[in-house]
Amino acid sequence: MASHPRPVSPHLQIYRPQLTSILSILHRITGVFLSIGILVLVGWLVAAASSAEAFDRAQSLAASIVGRCLLFLWTVAFFYHLLNGIRHLAWDAGWGFELPATYRSGWTVLIATVILSLAAWALGYWARGNV
Amino acid sequence: MTAIKNNLRSDLGRVRGLGSAKEGVHHWWAQRVSAIALIPLSLWFVACIVSLMDVDRATAVQWLGSPVTLGLMSLFLIALVYHAVLGLQVVIEDYIHTTATKLILLLLIQFAGIGLVATGLIALLLIVLYGG
Numbered sequence: 001m002a003s004h005p006r007p008v009s010p011h012l013q014i015y016r017p018q019l020t021s022i023l024s025i026l027h028r029i030t031g032v033f034l035s036i037g038i039l040v041l042v043g044w045l046v047a048a049a050s051s052a053e054a055f056d057r058a059q060s061l062a063a064s065i066v067g068r069c070l071l072f073l074w075t076v077a078f079f080y081h082l083l084n085g086i087r088h089l090a091w092d093a094g095w096g097f098e099l100p101a102t103y104r105s106g107w108t109v110l111i112a113t114v115i116l117s118l119a120a121w122a123l124g125y126w127a128r129g130n131v
Numbered sequence: 132m133t134a135i136k137n138n139l140r141s142d143l144g145r146v147r148g149l150g151s152a153k154e155g156v157h158h159w160w161a162q163r164v165s166a167i168a169l170i171p172l173s174l175w176f177v178a179c180i181v182s183l184m185d186v187d188r189a190t191a192v193q194w195l196g197s198p199v200t201l202g203l204m205s206l207f208l209i210a211l212v213y214h215a216v217l218g219l220q221v222v223i224e225d226y227i228h229t230t231a232t233k234l235i236l237l238l239l240i241q242f243a244g245i246g247l248v249a250t251g252l253i254a255l256l257l258i259v260l261y262g263g
Contacts (some may be wrong), residue, residue, distance in 0.1 A: 028222060035215040041208070042251045048191050049254035055188035063185060075177075082173060085166050092163060124181040 019106050027084050030077035037074050072121065079116045083109040158217060165214035172207040196259045208251045216244040 015021070047058035061067050087105050090096050096105050183194060194200055219240045227233040 031215070031218045032222060035219055038212060038215060038247055041211075042247045042254070045195075045251050045254040045258075048188060048195060049257040052188045055191065059185060059187075078173065078177060082170065086170070089163065089166065120177065120181050124184055127182055128185065 020102055023084060023106050023109065027081060027088070030081040030084075033077045034074065034081055037077075040074075072117070075120055076113060076117045079120075080109065080113040083112055083116075158220075162214065162217045165210050165217065168206075168210045169214055172203065172210055175203055176207050192258055192262055195255060196262065201255060201259055204255060205252060209248055212244045212248045216240050 044058055044062075047054040062071060087096070087109055090105070096102065179194075179200075183190065186194075195204065220237060223233060223236045223240070227236060
């Protein structure tokens with residue numbers, strides 16, 4: 001069955017991006033990205049169950065530059081999706097629907113995401129004393 | 132305004148079976164229940180990862196094999212995959228409008244989800260049984 005060439009709504013070509021719409025699509029993007037992370041988590045568990053060599057390989061992959069970058073992006077995605085998810089749960093309960101409240105909670109989520117992501121990594125490096 | 136009735140079926144007869152049939156409500160609710168469960172579980176998981184990012188296997192296996200970790204990690208994995216499959220399902224339904232592709236992708240994420248949970252739980256079981 002072919003898909004129909006109907007226009008989609010919102011009309012993205014003329015739709016002015018706003019904080020609310022950007023945060024909305026970011027929730028999806030981070031959700032999909034975090035889902036891919038499940039493969040890494042299960043891979044890590046399998047490596048731990050397999051052998052010392054397999055586990056060391058997994059650990060050095062995670063510690064590589066690309067590994068660290070990806071893990072940092074997953075950290076940011078995690079805190080964003082967690083905080084914005086709580087924002088969504090508040091909306092579901094009927095709280096914070098007014099426009100100013102929506103913007104306030106949106107900026108709060110963004111700022112808290114940056115702080116928590118950096119704090120988690122600072123704590124991680126500090127815990128093993130190699131700053 | 133009253134519409135002209137051109138057949139003998141009752142209004143109820145015409146609309147029955149056309150609605151969400153309660154499926155939508157279940158999906159919506161399950162997404163939120165798993166989200167609430169994941170708030171403490173995912174925070175626990177991230178805190179653990181932060182504190183043991185470059186440990187050796189012996190330490191990791193010892194940690195994973197303890198009853199509390201085993202329980203929380205199993206719950207985390209199940210809730211996480213369940214929540215992810217529900218979320219990916221909505222994304223696919225929203226953006227893929229070709230029936231065949233949509234069905235294949237939906238089946239794929241369901242199978243992948245079940246496969247990942249099974250693999251993760253078996254790995255945990257092997258760790259606790261044989262110490263890895």
